Amino acid sequence: MLRTEEMLLNMGPQHPSTHGVLRLVIKIDGEIIREVDPVVGYLHRGTEKLAEDLTYTQIIPYTDRLDYVSAMTNNYAVVHATEKLMGLEVPERAEYLRMITMELNRVASHLVWVGTYLLDLGAMSPFLYCFQDRETILNLFNELCGARLTYNYMRVGGVKWDAPEGWLQKVEEFVLYMQKELATYHDLISGNDIFLQRTRGIGIYTKEQALSYALSGSNLRVTGVPWDLRQHQSYSLYHQFQFEIPTGETGDVLDKYHLRMQEIEESLKIVKQVLDVIKEGPIMGKVPKVLRVPEGEVYTGVESPRGELGCHIVSNGKNKPWRLKFRRPSFYNLQILPELLKGENISNLVAILGGIDIILGEVDG
Amino acid sequence: MDLFFYLGPIILMLLLLGFVTYAILFERKVIGWIQNRPGPNQVGPWGLFQTIADVAKLLLKEDIVPGKADRALFKLAPIIAFVPAFAILAVIPFTESWQFGDFAVGLLYYIAISSITIIGILTGAWASNNKYSLLGGMRSAAQMISYEIPLVLSVVGIVMTTGSLDLNDIVLAQKKVWFIVPQFLAFLIFLIASLAELNRTPFDLPEAESELVAGYHVEYTGFRFAFFMLAEYVYVFAMASLTTCLFLGGWLPLFGLTMIPGILWFLLKFSLVVFSLFWIRATMPRLRVDQLMQFAWKVLLPLSLLNIFLTAIFKEIPVLSSFY
C-alpha cells in the first residue's frame, strides 16, 4: 500500500480562474478535492460604511464598482430603493431608458460569462468573440453616458442623459445583429463535444439546497424554479412586456450555459419591445433639490444578471442614509461552492466555480 | 561529407531556432487572425522581431531557483527535456538527400527517444517543490505514457504496408497514393495522439493555465523556462515533420509538379500540419483529466488495434492490396 498524503493547496488570490481575488483553500488527495474553504474579502472596500457618509446622489457612482460587469443594474437597485422610500414618480421615458440599459447590460454580462467560462475551460477564441459583441454594447453605453463600465447613469427620479440622436436606432441594429449572432455562438460552443463533456453532469444541486442557500438568478432557475423578480416582484415597467423565464432541467453547468444564452435572447426581446413603445418625454421626475428621504425602512430587490440584487435602506430623514445594505447575489451564490466541490476533480473546480458566475467586487462589497 | 557531418547539426540547430522563433510568431499571428486581431505587430515590420525580443528578454531575466527546490535536478530538468527533442530530428528525411542519420529503424528511434522528454518534465515538476507543478508533472507523465501507445499502434499499419521502419522507404512507398487515403483512421488517431504528446490544446492539461497556473514549469524563469518552451516547439516541428513523412508523402510532389523542388513540397505540407495544430488550439476547450485517460484507453487504443486488423485484412484482398 502506497503512503498517500492530503495536500493543502492555496488557489488564489492570484490565480487565473478565480475571477478576481478569491482565495480557495483546498484540501486535495491527488487531484480529488476533499474540502474547500473560500476566503473572501480581498476586495472589500466598505461600500456600506462609505454610503453612510454620502448623499443619495453620491452613492450611485460607488455602486458602479460593486458588480462592475453590470453596473446599470446596481445603479438601478439603489435608485429604486430610494424612490420607493420617497414615493417618487419616475417619468415613463426614464423608466424605458433604464430598462433598455439594464437589459443590454444583462446581455453584456452574460457575454462576459460565456467568454470567461470558455476561457476557464481552455478555449480562447470564444472569449474574444464574446468581448467583441460586448464591446458594441459598451460603446453604446459610452455614447449614452460617457463611460464604458462605471456608468453613473441613473439618478433618483430619472436618468442623467436622454438618448442621443440616433442612439435608439443603433440599439435596434444591435439587437437584430445579436439575435442572428447567437447562432454563431451555438455553432462554436453548444455542439462542441469537449465542451459538453466538460460541463455535463457537474455542479448539480437540488432545488431545496438552492432555496436554503438563497441562490438567485440563473443559479436558482437552473434547478427548475421559475423565479424572476422582473415578473414576480415587478419593478420598473417590466409588467408591460412579454418575456419568458427560462428554467433548467438537470441543473448542471451545461444547463446554466443554455439558460444564460436563452436569457440573452429574452433580454434582446425586451429591448426590442421597449424600443417599439418608447416616446419622447421628460427624463427626470419632480425631485427636490436636496434629496431628503423620509424616515423609514425599505428593502427592494431587482433582478441583476447574477440574481437578486437587493438594497436595504434605513433612513432617518436626512440627506444621507442611516444604513444601507446591499444584498449582493454573488455573495449568496458563492456560499454553496464548498458543498458542490466535495469529491470533485480539481479540473472540475474551475468548471463549477465558473458556472456559479461570481463577480468578486460584488462578493466583497 | 566530413564537414557536413560536423557542421550539419549546427546548421540544423540554427534552422531549428529560426523555425521555433517564427513558429511562435506564426502561432500568435494565426490565433490573432482567428480572433479578429492582427497579432503581434509592434516589434519590427509586421511583428517579425517579436519572438526575438521575447527570447532576449528571457535570456536577460534573473535566473531564479526556488529556495526549497532540489537545485541539481531543477537545473538538469530542462536539459533532459530538450536534448531528446533535438536528437529525434536526425532521422527526419526532409528531402531525398537531406537527412542526417538514415538508418533502418528510424521510426522506432524517433518514438523511443521522444519518450525520454517526459523524464525531464517530471524531474522539473518534482524538483520545483511546488504543488501546482507536481500536479502538472503527474498529469503529463500519465498523459504522455498513455498516448504513446495509440501513437505507436497507429503507425503499425504503415509499417505493415511498407514492410520497413525506415522513414525514407515509407515516403517512397507513397509515390502512388499518400497514406492518408488508405490509412485515414490511422491518420486521425495519429493526429489526436500527437496533439496529446505535444501537450497542446485540447490536451494541454499538464500546463492548464486555468487550473494549474502553468503546470510543470510554474517555477521556471528565464533561460530554463525558454528551454522548456524550446523543447515544446521542437516537438511541434518534429511531429509535424513526421506526420508529413508518414501520411502526406514527405517531399513527394503532388499532381506530378516535379519542377517545384522537394524541400518546398515538404515545407508546404509541413506548414499545413502546423497550421492545423494552431487552428485546433484556437478553437477547442481543454479536456478533463479523467476523460483524457479514458479517451486514450477506451477509444484510441481499440481503434488503433482495429486499424491494424483492417490493414492486415485489406492487404490480403486482391483489389485493395495494391494500395497496401
Place this chain on the structure above:
Amino acid sequence: MSDQEKELTQETKATNIMGEEAVKNEEASEEQGVQTLSNTTSQQMNAEAVKLANEEQGIKSSPNTPPKQESRENAVTKPQAASVPPKKPAATPRPAAKKPAEEKPLEPSRKQPWLDKFVVKLKELEGSEHLEDAFINRANNDLPTLVVKSEWWRTLALHLRNHPDCQFHYVQNFSSVDYETHLEVVVHLFSFPHKERLGVLVKVDRAEAKVDSVADIWDAANWNEREAYDLMGIIFEGHPDLRRIMLTDQWIGHPLRKDYVPYDEGV
C-alpha cells in the same frame, strides 16, 4: 443684473440639484475666503471651506441621529389598534399623538388581514411574549414586519421555516442595523409555497450583542451571520464557524457600528 447673470440664475433653477444653495454658499464662503487667505496648505483651506459650507447647509454640523423607532413604525403603520394583539407594548405612541396635523385615516393595507391572522397564530407559540410589534411597512410594498426580541429569534425562525403555514424557505436579505440604542438584525424572508414576504426585525442588546444563530436553519445565514459579526459585532451563538469574513482576523472593532473609530497603530 446683467442678461448673462439672469440666464445663469435661470439655468440654476432649471437644474434639479441644489440650485439655491449655490447662492447661499457663495455668501458663506465669501467670508471664509478671506479668513483662509493666510493659510498655507490648500488642503487645510479646503477642509475649512467644506466645513463652513456644510454648516450653512446643515449637513454635517447637525448631529446625525438615528431614525426614531416609533416614528419609523408610525410612518409606515396605520392606526390599527383593534387588530393588533393586546400584548403589543403600550409604549409605542399612536401616530395621532405624534403628528396630528398630518393624520388622516389611511386605507387599511391589503396585507393587514393576513398579518392579523398570522400574528394570532404566532401568539400560540411558546415565548410569544417576546413579539414586540407587528406592522405593515407601507413604503416597502406593504411588507408585513415583525419586531421580536433576540431571545425568541431561534424559536421563531424554526417556526417560520418549518410550519406548513409559513414555509419561509428563502432568505431574501439578511442585514443588520445599528440604532445606537440597540442593534437590529433584519431578515427578509420569502415563502415560495405561499408567495408571501415577511420582514423580521430582531432587537439585539447593544452592549452584549448576542443572538442565537440560525445558520443551521437557513444555509444562507451562515456567511451573512459572519458578515454581521464582522462588520456589526453581533455574536451569533451556535454558529459553526464564526470568524471574520470581510476584514482580516486581526482587525479591531466593528466598522458598521456608529461609534466605530478606526484603530491606528501610529496614533
Place this chain on the structure above:
Amino acid sequence: MFGLLKGLGVTLKNMTKPKVTYNYPAEPIPVPDRFRGIQHFDAEKCIVCNQCALVCPTDCITLTGKRNPDPEKKGKVIEIYDINFEICILCDLCTEVCPTEAIVMTNNFELATYSRDDLFKNMQWLHDNNQNIRQENMSSKPPGAAGGAK
C-alpha cells in the same frame, strides 16, 4: 464529432473578417462627445459656490476663493482649485452641479504618470486642458438651451 468540425468552421471563417482592434497609442481612440474625461476648468466663470467640492463623492476637489479684487463688483473669484486625480473617479457629478459650467468634462483621458504627485492637478493645468471639451453638458436642461440636450 460534427460539433467540433462546426466550431473549426466558425474559427476559420473568422480569419477572413476585418480586424476589430485599435492601433491605439499610434492613433487616438475615437470617443463619443459625452465621454467623461479629465475636467477642464475655467476660472473666469467660477463663482466659488463650492458645489462641486460638496457633491464630489471622493472629496478630490480642493478650492478656495477670495473677494473680487475689483471693489465695484460683488461676489468672489476663485483662488485655488485643485483636483486630485489619484482619487477622482470621473463620475461627472461636479460638472453636473456647476451652475456656470466653469468645470466641464473633456474627452481626454490619458492620465498615466510615473509619479503619484503628478496626479495632483492645479487650476492652471486644468485650465490648459482645453482640448476636446465636451459640448453637451447638462441633459437635464431643456433641449435647445445652451449646453442642454440636443
